[in-house]
Amino acid sequence: MDDRLRNELSRQGIFVTTFEDLYNWGRKNSLWPLGFGLACCAIEMIATSMARWDLARFGAEVFRPSPRQADLMIVAGTVTKKMAPQVVRLYNQMAEPKYVIAMGACAISGGPFKQGYNVLKGIDRFIPVDVHIPGCPPRPEALLHAFMTLQRKIDGQTLSGATRPRHLDPEAPAEFPVPDFGGRDLEPPRNPGIWRPPALPREG
Amino acid sequence: MESLEQIKARLESGVPGARVEIVPNGSPSAQASLLVDSEHASLVARFLRDDASLQFDYASNVTGVDWLDRVVQEKVRTKQLIDGQDREIETTAERRFPGFLEAVYHLYSMVLKHGPVILRLRTADRDAGAVLPSLTGVWRSAEFQEREVFDLYGIRFEGHPDLRRILMWDEFKDHPMRKDYQEPDDYEYEPTPHDEVLKRARQHYAT
Numbered sequence: 001m002d003d004r005l006r007n008e009l010s011r012q013g014i015f016v017t018t019f020e021d022l023y024n025w026g027r028k029n030s031l032w033p034l035g036f037g038l039a040c041c042a043i044e045m046i047a048t049s050m051a052r053w054d055l056a057r058f059g060a061e062v063f064r065p066s067p068r069q070a071d072l073m074i075v076a077g078t079v080t081k082k083m084a085p086q087v088v089r090l091y092n093q094m095a096e097p098k099y100v101i102a103m104g105a106c107a108i109s110g111g112p113f114k115q116g117y118n119v120l121k122g123i124d125r126f127i128p129v130d131v132h133i134p135g136c137p138p139r140p141e142a143l144l145h146a147f148m149t150l151q152r153k154i155d156g157q158t159l160s161g162a163t164r165p166r167h168l169d170p171e172a173p174a175e176f177p178v179p180d181f182g183g184r185d186l187e188p189p190r191n192p193g194i195w196r197p198p199a200l201p202r203e204g
Numbered sequence: 205m206e207s208l209e210q211i212k213a214r215l216e217s218g219v220p221g222a223r224v225e226i227v228p229n230g231s232p233s234a235q236a237s238l239l240v241d242s243e244h245a246s247l248v249a250r251f252l253r254d255d256a257s258l259q260f261d262y263a264s265n266v267t268g269v270d271w272l273d274r275v276v277q278e279k280v281r282t283k284q285l286i287d288g289q290d291r292e293i294e295t296t297a298e299r300r301f302p303g304f305l306e307a308v309y310h311l312y313s314m315v316l317k318h319g320p321v322i323l324r325l326r327t328a329d330r331d332a333g334a335v336l337p338s339l340t341g342v343w344r345s346a347e348f349q350e351r352e353v354f355d356l357y358g359i360r361f362e363g364h365p366d367l368r369r370i371l372m373w374d375e376f377k378d379h380p381m382r383k384d385y386q387e388p389d390d391y392e393y394e395p396t397p398h399d400e401v402l403k404r405a406r407q408h409y410a411t
Contacts (some may be wrong), residue, residue, distance in 0.1 A: 082373050115401060117380035117387050118372065183377040185388035197392035 020159050027071075027097060028059075028154040031147070034070035034090065035063035039077025041104040041137040048140040058147050067093040072150075074143075075129075078106035078113055079120040081186050088178045091127045096167030096174065099154075101146050102129045105136045112136065125190035127176055128166075205318035208236050211258065218251045219244055227324060237308070237322035242336050245325050246363075249342040252311060252321070260311035260321060263339070266349035268357035269306040270330070270383045276301065303330045305359050309339065309346070327359060330382075338364035356381035 001016060009016050037045055049055045049063060064070040067090045079087055091100065102123050105111030110121040123129065130153060131146045138146075157165050166172040173193070179186040206214070212224045215238075222244035227237045240248045252260045276299045281292050305327045312319030327334045338361035340347045350361045351370040358379035361367055369376065378385055391408040394401055 082371075115387075117385070121390060121393070181373040181375040183375060185390065189388065189390055200393070200395060 023159065024155050024157060028151040031058070031060045031072045031099065031150065032062045032064050032070050033060055033072045033074050034067055034094065035065050036073075036090070037076045038079060038083060038087075039104075039106065041076035041107070044137045044140055045074055045076045045103065045143060048143045053140040053144060055144070055147070058144070058151070060147060067091075068095060070094055071098055073098065073100045073127075074103050075100060075107040075123045076103045078111065079123050080118050081120050082118060082181075084120045084123070084126060084186060085178045085180070087123060088126045088176055092175045092178070097165055098167075099130045099150055100127055101131045101133065101143075101150065103133050103143060103146070104138055105134060108132045108134065120186075122195075125195045126179065128194050205313075205316075205321075206257070208238065208321070211252075211321065212238065214255065214258070215248055215251060218255065219247045222248050224248070235320075235322065237324050239324045239326065242325050242327075245337045246339060246342060249309075249323070249339045252323070253342055257316075258321075259313045259315045260319065261343075262312045262314050262319075263309050263343035263346045263349075264312055264320070265308075265310040266339075266346050266353060267308050268353040268359060268381065269308060270357060270381065271303050271306065272330075272383050273303040274301040275299070304328065305330055305334050305357055307336055307350075307353055307359055307361075309343075311343075330358075334358055335360045335362055337362050338367075340364055355379070358382065 001018075006016055033045075037043075047053060049061060055061050060072065067073075071094070073087075073091055073094065075087065091098070100123075102108045106113060106119070107123050108129075110116070110119050113119040114121055120126075124132075131149050133142050133146045135142050154165075157163055159168060167174075176191060176194070177188075179188060179191075181187070208226055212226060215222055215224050223241040225239040227239050229235050229237065252258050277296050278299060279294050280297050281294055283290055284293050285291075286293075307325045309323040309325075310319075311321045311323060325336045327336055334357075336359055338346070338350055340350060340361070341363060347365065348370060350364055351367060353359050354361060354364075354367055355369040355371050356379055368374065372380065380387075389404075389408055389411075391397075391401070391405045394405040397405045
């Protein structure tokens, strides 16, 4: 339906929309985050939810204590290799549709602890991440920006076709394998189904 | 607080047979420490805690040190008879020092408000002989930190009530704080490599 006809109808007191718009509007305005933090970024996440930055403006103020009731996982902090299986398991326990924001340098790449013996080099090696936020830690404004980015991303999704979200695609995986503790590293060290090392031009 | 020499003398008279040595510290802090043999370590620790004028009742910190095998090259001058003449010849001799692990305890007295005294215990070697007596029975605060030393350095503390890994997972095989620890080769994506990381990333791409 084109916008002129829609405007004309609304002037006559008739509200017309599509199921897709309604569905996306509902999803993007009630993103309930899972209330869990891993390190110092969690303090910024808590600050974002409080009155000064007021995450409630975006419909996301209800931090759920159970993964079954949450739509959004904010990976806020350093993911150690010991913690990674639990993070993946929590993600698996969340109901679709579900989204992930990787918050801060550690969650997106390992950050200042990247060469540590016990730090995962980015949570996107095990679970699909929708929005990455750089920063150490990112300010609450950055987290709000990530929220708005995620909302725009949800708004652009269609109910069918190639751009449909994962939970509407029967071919897409619903669960992601939880890594095991190995003798020297996690087994497997990454999920090749969702993360492959980007090719880097490198001299020598 | 008494000087380290006085404490050493007091220990030697209080714990018969204990071999106590003062390890000097060449750094600006000049904080020397006491090296105690592992057979008498718990007796020495108990004496340090209970002696009326010492009363070190608080072990604030337990940590480990890894000393690798060392090879020191020394120049030795020897006199030899060459062509009927006495000549001094300089030869280099290699001396090998086997590696060992060290547990270091920092002790304070809350009652007498003095400290720290630094206590060192050394293992026989870095493999099978990496065993030390646990001082958890003397200072309860040492329990978790001895577990950490066990986890990261691989010193087994005999008599520890609950010697399990504390930071790494139980299935982990290595000891990450040892100097010869090799981390897993996960250098597949290093966008801004430099120094050691650049070397490892190149190794990764070469294989």
